[in-house]
Amino acid sequence: MTGLEQLAVLAAGLVAGVLTSTVGVASLVSFPVLVAVGLPPVVANVSNTLGMTPAGISGSFGYRRELREHPGVTATVIATCTVGSVLGAVLLLGLPSGVFESVVPWLILFTCLLVGAQPSISKALRRRHPAGQPPPERTRMSPVTTAFSTLVGVYGGYFGAGSGVMMVAVLGFGLDLELRIVNGLKTLAILCGNVMAAVIFVFVAEVDWRAAGLLAAGSVVGGYVGARAGRRLPPTLFRVLVVVAGVTAAVTMLV
Template sequence: MVDGLLEHVWVVLAGFGAGLLTSTVGVASLLSFPVLLAIGLPPVVANVSNTLGLIPAGAGGAVGFRDELRVEPRLTRQVIGLSAVGGLGGAVLLLALPSSVFEAVVPWLILGTCVLVAAQPRISAALRTRHGHADRPPRLRLTPVATLFVVLTGVYGGYFGAGAGVMMIAVLALSLDLDFGVVAGIRTTSLMASNIVAGIVFTLVADVDWTVVALMALSSVAGGYLGARIARRLPATVLRTGVLVAGIVTVVTMLT
C-alpha cells in the first residue's frame, strides 16, 4: 500500500506523464510501472494497479481524438472489439501464471518495447510515405493477419501493456491507409478497451492498490486529453530519448 505524501506526489506525476504518453508516443506503462516499483509495490500488484489507473487516460485521449474517431467508425468499432477480447486473454494469463513468470518476462518485454520506441519514427515515416501513393484504392479493412495481430496486441495490453500503443500503431500503419491522427485515435481508444476488460477481471480477483488507482486516475485523464491535443505537434525526440533511458534503467535494475 502506498503511504506518504512524497509517494503520492510521485504517483500523481507518473499518472499525468503516462496519460501524455498514452496519446502521443504510446508507451505509458514504461513511465508509470517503474515508478510504482520504485515506491515499493510488488510487480504484479504494480501492473494491475497501473492498468486500472490508466483507464481514464484512454478516456481522456478518446475525447481529445473525437474528430478522428468519426472518420472510420466501423473500423474503429472493430479494432476496439478485437482489443477488448485480447485484453481479457491477457488478464487471464497474468492471473493464471505464477507471479515469477511475470517477473521473469517483464524485463524482456520492456526491452522489446524500447526497441519499438526507437523504431516508431520509421513506422510513422512509412505511414506518411504510403499516403503518397494515390494510384491505388486505400485499404480500409483489416486482413485476417492484421486481425490476428490486433488481438495479440490486446492480449499484450491486458498482460502488461508497456509499448502496446507502439505495437498497435505498427499493426494499423502497415495494414491500413489512414491518416496518422486517425491511427493514433483508434490506437488510444482500442487499448483503453483492452485495459477496461482486463481491469474488470483484476477488480474481481486480483490484489489492487486502490490508492494508486485513484491517484493515477485523477491525473492520467488530464494527461491523456492533453496528449491527444498535442499528439501531431509534439517534438518527440527528447521525450522518446527519456523513455528509452527509463526503460533501459528499469531493465538493468530488474535483472540485477
C-alpha cells in the same frame, strides 16, 4: 504512502496520461513510480492498469473526431483489443510474473524499428506496384492486420508496456490512414485493453486502491491534454517521439 509519495504518484499519473494519448508508453513513468513507493510488482501492475484507464477514456474523447472518420476500423480495434485483453489478463494471473520479462524489451525495440522504418518500407512496396496503377487505399483492416491487432490486445492485457507503440506499427503497416487517426486508434486500443483487464482485476486480483485512485486523478487530465497535443504533432516528429519513448522503455527494462 507518505504525502510526498502520494504527490509523486499523482504527478506520475498526469505525465503518463499525456504519454498515453501521444507516444503510447505510459507505463514507462507510472509503473516504476508505483514500485518505488513500495508496491509489489504484480500489485503495481494491476493498480497501474486501473489507474491509467481514465487516461484512455479522456484521451479517446479528445480524439473523438478522428475515431469517427473510419467507424469500421474503430469498431474492429475495439473488438480485437477487448477480446485480446481478456486473454492477456488471464495469462497475467495464471503465469509466473517473469515469464516474458526477457522477451518484452526486444519485442519493443523491434517494434520501434518498424515504426521508424515504416515510411521507407511502404514507399518501397508501392514502387513494386505496376506502373500507372496506384495501389488502392487501405481503409479497412485485413485479416492479417486484425490478427495482429488482437495480439497487441493480448499483450496489453498481460503487461501493457509499449503496447501503444506496437499498435502504431500494426496500424501503420496495415492501413493507409493519417497518423493523427492512427494515434487516436492507438489510444482507443490502450483503453480497451485497460478496461477489460481492470474489470477482471477488480474481482480476482490485489489492488492498492489509494495508488490506483491517485493515478486515475492525474491520468484523466493528462489523457485529454495529450490528445489535444497529439493531433497537432507533425508525422515525422510523432514517429521520432514514439521511437525514442519505445527505446527508452526497452532499455529501462533491460537495465
